[in-house]
Amino acid sequence: MRQHGLAGEITGHDVLPETRQVALDIGLVDRVFDSAAGAVEGADLVILCAPVGAMGDIAAEIGPHLAPGATVTDVGSVKQAVIEAVGPHLPAHVHFIPGHPLAGTEHSGPRSGFATLFINRWWLLTPLDGTDPAALARLRGFLETLGANVEEMDPHRHDLVLAVVSHTPHLIAYTMVGVADHLRRVTHEEVIKYSASGFRDFTRIAASDPTMWRDVFLTNKEATLDILGRFTEELFILQRAIRMGDGDQLFDYFTRTRAIRRGIIEAGQDTAAPDFGRAVQPPEKQGKG
């Protein structure tokens, strides 16, 4: 926002005083407030960046302090639950436009942000019926200036899609690392030390913030359970193929999944690797995030 001159002043609040201090020290914000209400007073744009389970309480606190015509958005990984928790607390004179940037890392805290994070990443907006088109266009323009590719989506669909491409994969990573850790304990083997790159990717994901991911699964319960059910069915098919020595089935399955990956690359949609080349250093080089 600073690089593009998008805000006259950036104010912030976090429940933790030490986090407020870091945000101020590193220049992430111009001023911090010890209450969320103080931080939103007079703001044109309010962005809620807390765990999904905390959004409702924050909305209840800021509701009476929002300026008429302000836009309120959020970055929560789940959308229906945020809409249900936040919506009722906001006055009719503000524009509530829920959002979700598909960009981030396993790191948390104010030091983990970097200016290029959103470049060429999807930023999904799930506007409610009757959203003011001018406010929506303003927010879209703001996010596009940050480099994001903005798309609108129905919130229910968002939660299902994200359960497939993000939430369930995170759960699988957590589980796989848990299995390896259990094996290490019972066999006293150094399975983690010798982990190859696929497993390393799992350990990176499994290092993500426990509060954030607890809230994701508590609030996107239905979609995650649906996708987990489908995942388990596929797993059983592969398990059976291995047991039966059905090489053809395994080969065909893996050929199909390889084609999916290649399709993503050819469509130019593999934006998984953040472009750390510009502006700010990646979080792992900035010390503790």
Ligand SMILES: NC(=O)C1=CN([C@@H]2O[C@H](COP(=O)(O)OP(=O)(O)OC[C@H]3O[C@@H](n4cnc5c(N)ncnc54)[C@H](O)[C@@H]3O)[C@@H](O)[C@H]2O)C=CC1
């Ligand atoms: N980490 C990631 O890669 C991504 C995260 N998200 C979403 O963004 C949101 C924030 O996640 P991160 O920035 O990664 O987490 P973070 O842990 O870096 O920041 C969240 C902050 O919220 C504060 N907080 C918690 N409860 C609060 C309350 N009641 N009032 C005020 N502050 C409170 C915490 O102290 C913490 O500093 C979550 O909803 C998450 O689902 C969305 C896309 C990517």
Ligand SMILES: O=C(O)C(=O)Cc1ccc(O)cc1
């Ligand atoms: O670290 C990763 O690979 C991520 O997947 C980051 C991420 C986490 C949560 C989101 O809702 C969106 C992106």
